[in-house]
Amino acid sequence: MNSIPSPGVAPEPTQTQHQPHAGRLPSLPESFRTIPIVAGASFWRKLFAFAGPGYLVAVGYMDPGNWATDLGGGSKFGYKLLSVVLMSSMIAMFLQALSAKLGIATGQDLAQACRDHYSRRTTFCLWILCEIAIAACDLAEVLGSAVALKLLFHVPLLYGVIITGADVLLVLALQGRGFRWIEALVITLIFTIAGCFAYEIFFAQPLWREAAIGLLPRAEILRDREMLYLAIGILGATVMPHNLYLHSSIVQTRAFAYQVESKREAIRFSTLDSSIALGFSFFVNAAILVLGAAVFHRRGMADVADIEQAYRLLAPALGVSFASVVFAFALLCSGQNSTLTGTLAGQICMEGFLHWRISPWLRRLITRGLAIIPAVIVIAVMGEKQVTSLLILSQVVLSFQLPFAIVPLVQFTSDRAKMGEFVNRRWVAILAWITAGVVILLNFLLLVLILR
16 A cells, blocks of 8 residues: 655655656665655745755865965955955856756766766776865865864864864764754854854954955966965865765755656755855855955965964954954864765765765765875874965865866756756856866966976
């Protein structure tokens, strides 16, 4: 006997409906379609039901790697790189919207789509590149959390790096309670970080006219080697390649119906969710850069790219003793927030590319181990002063991985055979390919400048 669906909840698909996952297990099967969507609900109730995945994606756009690149850009070049933060955020909103559409329209995440479309060798190479991106992101989270522990509790940096491996217990505990618990914690931490920077900006009193001018793009960025290096670091820190895989999977935690109109509605609300969330991440990134410009650049301190140095100088510069503590607390929230999404992205990529399913605790230990080992080696051999350089380098590595996630995403969402009536319109496809081209060009320019 068929079960009767609960009143007002979208029913599971029948055999006559298109079932994207027929014969194939979804990624994150423990969370797949666990959040009901009430049919006929008001706009605000539906927006609340779909809200969440965008914020999980947004935390990767405000992780500790952003702090190093944004502080470096603000202290050295004032407000000039604000245009890069804005452009990066707009690119992120656009690409994450495509990612959500791919997941909802096809029932596949980006990793699964790559496995179905490309040869086994190409798929394996893409998986390796994705793992490198996740390791680079996790490295930034490890270092950021360790620095925050040192600043707040005077824990030696090397021990702090090792302690961060224990956050696997938090991830596992939340996954056991349900996906909404993960989303609730992430959203709480995001608003905490935003509140901390609103506090800092209030006392920093930035030059808002110069900041507004900084939002306008300038050719000088492409000609200056150091400025371009930081700009691409900001791009890599803002547009995270593994978030494209993550978003295309976690939008499928919503139990929307498989009819065309229901999918269209799901795409609309998911896009709105991610755009609002990424708007918050833009505020945080811009606030870090503005803080660097207003507090350090304006006082002639052009080389404050070190997070620990910024912590020491912030309170005296602002004349507010609590400013440094708020700064460090926001950094700790940022590091812990980002580690949640890194775990999920790693699981999705391994399952999607290779169909390997291992225990979440083992996956987390592997991911965190790949980040802890190079961090421990660098700190032990080269000393703590190299932490900021390692943070910025991790973001540049992320930027170099971007094309290998963007190109498949644009290719698949522009493919009518895969997307059906949800295929990109012609102008969207053109804009998407231009976006991919801009990212590839910036990376090529950086490579040329480095090799000079």
